[in-house]
Amino acid sequence: MSRKIGSRYTAHQLLGRGSAGAVWLGDGPEGPVAIKLLREDLSSDQELVERFVQERTALLGLDHPRVVGVRDLVVDGNDLALVMDLIRGTDLRTRLDRERRLAPEAAVAIAVDVADALAAAHAAGVVHRDVKPENVLLDMQGPLGPGGAHPALLTDFGIARLVDEPTPIRAQTARDRASSQGRSPSPRSVIGTPDYLAPEIVEGLPPRASVDVYALATVLYEMLAGFTPFGGGHPGAILRRHVTETVAPLPGIPDELWQLLLQCLAKAPASRLRASELAARLRELLPSLAGYPPLDIDEPDEQEEGGEREGAEARTPHRGVSVPASGPAAHTPPPRRRGAVPLVPGAVPDSSRETHTSMRVPSADELAGGAHGTARAPRVHGQRRAGSARNPAVAGALRRRRLKVAAVTLAALVAVGLGGWLVASGDDGGDPPKGGEHSASQDPGTP
Numbered sequence: 001m002s003r004k005i006g007s008r009y010t011a012h013q014l015l016g017r018g019s020a021g022a023v024w025l026g027d028g029p030e031g032p033v034a035i036k037l038l039r040e041d042l043s044s045d046q047e048l049v050e051r052f053v054q055e056r057t058a059l060l061g062l063d064h065p066r067v068v069g070v071r072d073l074v075v076d077g078n079d080l081a082l083v084m085d086l087i088r089g090t091d092l093r094t095r096l097d098r099e100r101r102l103a104p105e106a107a108v109a110i111a112v113d114v115a116d117a118l119a120a121a122h123a124a125g126v127v128h129r130d131v132k133p134e135n136v137l138l139d140m141q142g143p144l145g146p147g148g149a150h151p152a153l154l155t156d157f158g159i160a161r162l163v164d165e166p167t168p169i170r171a172q173t174a175r176d177r178a179s180s181q182g183r184s185p186s187p188r189s190v191i192g193t194p195d196y197l198a199p200e201i202v203e204g205l206p207p208r209a210s211v212d213v214y215a216l217a218t219v220l221y222e223m224l225a226g227f228t229p230f231g232g233g234h235p236g237a238i239l240r241r242h243v244t245e246t247v248a249p250l251p252g253i254p255d256e257l258w259q260l261l262l263q264c265l266a267k268a269p270a271s272r273l274r275a276s277e278l279a280a281r282l283r284e285l286l287p288s289l290a291g292y293p294p295l296d297i298d299e300p301d302e303q304e305e306g307g308e309r310e311g312a313e314a315r316t317p318h319r320g321v322s323v324p325a326s327g328p329a330a331h332t333p334p335p336r337r338r339g340a341v342p343l344v345p346g347a348v349p350d351s352s353r354e355t356h357t358s359m360r361v362p363s364a365d366e367l368a369g370g371a372h373g374t375a376r377a378p379r380v381h382g383q384r385r386a387g388s389a390r391n392p393a394v395a396g397a398l399r400r401r402r403l404k405v406a407a408v409t410l411a412a413l414v415a416v417g418l419g420g421w422l423v424a425s426g427d428d429g430g431d432p433p434k435g436g437e438h439s440a441s442q443d444p445g446t447p
């Protein structure tokens with residue numbers, strides 16, 4: 001069953017869901033389109049509506065082959081819909097869930113496309129702020145590029161805002177508010193997805209174009225490695241790692257590519273390349289990556305929060321051991337859940353991909369889990385690390401040192417405004433969102 005959206009568009013079939021609503025295959029006067037329909041229960045939220053409108057506004061000046069074009073914005077009764085170019089294909093998250101790791105040539109080809117899109121957005125004064133695999137669409141009808149990669153397009157500028165625009169209330173830091181009101185810091189909200197958030201955002205600085213470059217470098221790392229450099233565990237722990245940990249090297253990665261990644265994952269925004277520079281440097285690298293196989297590495301051990309492992313040490317990837325393609329050893333672990341902060345204050349995300357969660361103050365245990373971490377040499381599968389906390393002789397000393405570091409780090413983080421991580425709704429319990437309560441029907445009659 002189809003449903004009219006405004007006077008010009010019709011929604012036919014659900015394509016996917018995000019935190020703000022669902023995307024539908026539809027058509028309009030000029031042919032097939034993708035229609036992003038805001039969830040009805042949220043359309044009365046003034047801030048969300050503004051953000052939704054901003055998605056289109058931010059893209060008005062953006063006409064680039066690597067940016068998903070926004071064609072129209074429909075406001076009709078309770079319906080608020082964004083009409084976009086229809087991309088026939090899939091998103092990068094789905095491809096990574098399926099293939100886990102891409103060959104360097106294909107990964108870099110995708111990153112070049114996204115870097116081109118970002119360069120265009122940044123030139124137009126727009127910072128995306130939510131670069132992640134879910135927001136990279138792969139056009140399966142487009143011509144195959146290097147490494148057999150389909151053209152990649154960047155979408156979902158829903159939280160983009162103009163560079164140097166005054167910080168909106170929801171993004172104000174505790175420090176901002178405290179200094180303006182003479183009070184001690186209180187919790188603040190953050191917009192974005194923890195795995196891809198640049199350290200300066202965690203520290204409460206206004207997001208500039210360099211946050212997108214950091215996020216894209218994180219996506220490129222993930223395409224190569226099969227996991228993000230600082231992901232895993234509680235969202236608060238992920239945020240802490242962005243600020244305090246050094247990215248662990250990827251065994252077998254071509255050196256020039258690694259140097260580029262390192263530069264774009266630099267903690268200092270000014271040290272990163274610009275998107276246009278990154279696109280050019282990656283493009284230069286492409287010919288040398290032809291025929292290079294996907295990296296043969298295993299995901300680092302999941303960090304045991306407050307447990308026996310040291311932060312980045314526990315997250316150091318190691319070379320995989322070859323296993324037969326069948327039998328129990330060939331079991332592929334389920335994709336790791338990635339926490340995302342709902343884009344909408346008070347929203348109960350309905351993503352069927354479980355990409356949303358809430359954020360709260362990192363506990364002392366979480367901070368003790370590696371706040372001082374630095375990357376260590378990669379280890380061969382099964383090899384025990386020198387000084388590993390598995391060695392009981394050093395475990396006690398490590399625990400004591402972690403507690404001391406935790407106390408110092410907690411004080412430092414509070415001082416820079418990381419004193420509170422709450423969802424915009426103010427939930428501090430860290431309870432998983434109850435997605436079912438507001439989930440949209442697959443029938444476009446009630447999207």
Ligand SMILES: Nc1ncnc2c1ncn2[C@@H]1O[C@H](COP(=O)(O)OP(=O)(O)OP(=O)(O)O)[C@@H](O)[C@H]1O
Nearest residue numbers: 015016017018019023034084085086087091134156
């Ligand atoms: N222009 C488009 N053409 C085709 N499919 C699209 C288009 N835009 C989005 N989709 C599909 O709809 C899904 C949901 O998109 P949406 O932007 O709402 O959510 P998300 O990016 O996955 O999550 P969130 O917005 O919460 O960060 C996408 O993953 C993609 O599969």
